[in-house]
Amino acid sequence: MSGTNSERELIAEGPAIILVEPQLGENIGMVARAMANFGLVELRLVNPRDGWPNEKARSAASKADHVIDGTKVYDTLEEAISDLNFVYATTARERYGFKPVRSPVFAAATLREKFKAGEKTGILFGRERWGLNNEEVALADEIVTFPVNPAFASLNIAQAVLLMSYDWMKSGMDDLEETRFQPIEQNPSTKEQVLGMFEHIEEALDARGYFHPPEKKPKMIDNLRAVLSRRAFSEQEISVFRGVIRSLDRFPRKWPEKIVPRQKKASDSGETEGNDSGE
Amino acid sequence: MSGTNSERELIAEGPAIILVEPQLGENIGMVARAMANFGLVELRLVNPRDGWPNEKARSAASKADHVIDGTKVYDTLEEAISDLNFVYATTARERYGFKPVRSPVFAAATLREKFKAGEKTGILFGRERWGLNNEEVALADEIVTFPVNPAFASLNIAQAVLLMSYDWMKSGMDDLEETRFQPIEQNPSTKEQVLGMFEHIEEALDARGYFHPPEKKPKMIDNLRAVLSRRAFSEQEISVFRGVIRSLDRFPRKWPEKIVPRQKKASDSGETEGNDSGE
Numbered sequence: 051m052s053g054t055n056s057e058r059e060l061i062a063e064g065p066a067i068i069l070v071e072p073q074l075g076e077n078i079g080m081v082a083r084a085m086a087n088f089g090l091v092e093l094r095l096v097n098p099r100d101g102w103p104n105e106k107a108r109s110a111a112s113k114a115d116h117v118i119d120g121t122k123v124y125d126t127l128e129e130a131i132s133d134l135n136f137v138y139a140t141t142a143r144e145r146y147g148f149k150p151v152r153s154p155v156f157a158a159a160t161l162r163e164k165f166k167a168g169e170k171t172g173i174l175f176g177r178e179r180w181g182l183n184n185e186e187v188a189l190a191d192e193i194v195t196f197p198v199n200p201a202f203a204s205l206n207i208a209q210a211v212l213l214m215s216y217d218w219m220k221s222g223m224d225d226l227e228e229t230r231f232q233p234i235e236q237n238p239s240t241k242e243q244v245l246g247m248f249e250h251i252e253e254a255l256d257a258r259g260y261f262h263p264p265e266k267k268p269k270m271i272d273n274l275r276a277v278l279s280r281r282a283f284s285e286q287e288i289s290v291f292r293g294v295i296r297s298l299d300r301f302p303r304k305w306p307e308k309i310v311p312r313q314k315k316a317s318d319s320g321e322t323e324g325n326d327s328g329e
Numbered sequence: 330m331s332g333t334n335s336e337r338e339l340i341a342e343g344p345a346i347i348l349v350e351p352q353l354g355e356n357i358g359m360v361a362r363a364m365a366n367f368g369l370v371e372l373r374l375v376n377p378r379d380g381w382p383n384e385k386a387r388s389a390a391s392k393a394d395h396v397i398d399g400t401k402v403y404d405t406l407e408e409a410i411s412d413l414n415f416v417y418a419t420t421a422r423e424r425y426g427f428k429p430v431r432s433p434v435f436a437a438a439t440l441r442e443k444f445k446a447g448e449k450t451g452i453l454f455g456r457e458r459w460g461l462n463n464e465e466v467a468l469a470d471e472i473v474t475f476p477v478n479p480a481f482a483s484l485n486i487a488q489a490v491l492l493m494s495y496d497w498m499k500s501g502m503d504d505l506e507e508t509r510f511q512p513i514e515q516n517p518s519t520k521e522q523v524l525g526m527f528e529h530i531e532e533a534l535d536a537r538g539y540f541h542p543p544e545k546k547p548k549m550i551d552n553l554r555a556v557l558s559r560r561a562f563s564e565q566e567i568s569v570f571r572g573v574i575r576s577l578d579r580f581p582r583k584w585p586e587k588i589v590p591r592q593k594k595a596s597d598s599g600e601t602e603g604n605d606s607g608e
Contacts, residue, residue: 083483084488087478087481087482112485147512151510153508155499156505156506193512195509197499197507198366198367198498198509199366202366202392204362204391206362212491213495216475219477220476226434227432227435229430229432229476230474230477230479230482231430231474232430234426
């Protein structure tokens with residue numbers, strides 16, 4: 051899905067993402083892309099198998115070049131985290147230990163607080179095949195693990211970074227129901243506009259013998275109005291709806307054999323403006 | 330990251346994921362895997378470019394075979410959604426229209442409510458290159474869009490499914506801070522245990538001339554106890570910590586030249602049991 055607006059300011063802040071001994075350049079690239087999607091920029095690699103720079107990583111990053119270009123490489127995990135104040139280790143496996151285990155939502159909120167307080171933070175992700183070893187987890191302050199289907203818990207490294215980055219971005223939003231764009235702004239309709247629409251359609255229907263038998267007309271109008279007013283129409287929607295009625299009303303249809311129109315107006319044969327009040 | 334427990338019940342419920350004209354088998358497979366991670370199972374494909382079944386999809390699904398095996402293929406989107414009650418369309422591009430635009434958190438909550446009410450729901454995802462067209466979006470009830478970095482908004486199809494599936498799973502959790510496993514359960518320590526530890530380390534330090542000059546000893550003990558009690562130790566942590574002290578206390582070190590021990594105990598030369606009360 052596209053939708054990138056390159057004129058918008060690039061968000062570039064937050065925790066460092068630290069990949070320990072990543073193997074495939076494609077995965078490193080997908081990690082960079084996931085980071086860029088959610089405004090992270092600082093990628094650190096500990097002893098990447100295929101060295102660095104890595105053209106496959108750049109290609110898989112889908113133009114997250116600012117992340118790839120800024121990536122730093124370290125020989126050991128200790129060096130990679132030496133300047134950080136607080137570090138999470140991600141793991142899907144239960145670990146035998148004392149370290150607090152957090153959900154991504156909790157971890158993201160903690161990272162956001164520390165970010166606001168000026169602390170430098172990082173999140174460790176392990177190797178493709180077997181994650182982080184216990185000595186590496188021991189270097190972190192706390193553990194973060196994802197709420198997954200227990201019978202199908204395996205996330206790849208880029209997916210894990212994507213989810214953590216997503217929760218990081220959400221932790222900075224005041225309103226989780228906020229969206230980047232909204233439907234066309236619409237004005238609530240007034241009752242006058244709604245009644246104008248009702249009269250418009252009822253007149254058009256009446257002209258075609260819809261209200262049959264005549265003694266049921268009041269009840270049929272009640273039902274019709276109930277159906278049409280279930281949603282609160284906006285002004286724009288009323289305008290669209292009345293356009294539909296006007297169009298249907300333009301030429302008379304053949305009468306069903308048994309229903310004889312009670313009245314036939316001049317405007318039924320040819321173009322009519324209908325009842326346009328309120329439009 | 331592994332961590333799958335195949336003895337645990339497989340979660341298999343929730344909205345159908347509908348891919349419109351997906352191109353690469355690898356992407357379909359990654360979608361199946363992401364669905365399985367978060368307990369979704371119903372995958373529908375509209376006119377997949379390379380046909381179905383697709384071995385590349387199965388391979389990329391990393392054993393999400395239950396999703397791959399149950400995948401259904403349709404000629405048109407209309408057929409693919411005909412049995413559903415409510416459908417979301419995902420898009421990253423702003424659309425010109427009246428349809429409500431929702432965040433994934435809002436959409437997941439809506440889908441969860443409808444699921445509990447017994448309604449059948451689905452989420453549409455578009456082609457790799459250009460997503461859904463306007464006619465396809467028009468078939469959905471509402472739009473869902475992801476909160477992404479506006480300057481880097483492009484998510485691939487498997488990432489978009491992963492995020493939506495993740496929010497679906499979270500919408501079913503009572504506590505977003507819940508995690509699948511927890512650290513070893515620990516008992517809070519009592520003050521007697523904490524004081525026993527303080528006395529243990531202070532005795533060992535005192536034996537080595539740490540409290541120098543002697544008139545500063547009370548202040549030094551205050552500081553030491555402040556450092557050691559900043560965290561609320563658990564019983565287990567006290568046990569570990571006293572093991573460390575006991576080990577350090579086992580053999581005397583060489584005295585620094587200028588510091589002469591004020592007292593030298595028999596236990597300093599050779600193995601000592603230290604002050605073990607409370608262990």
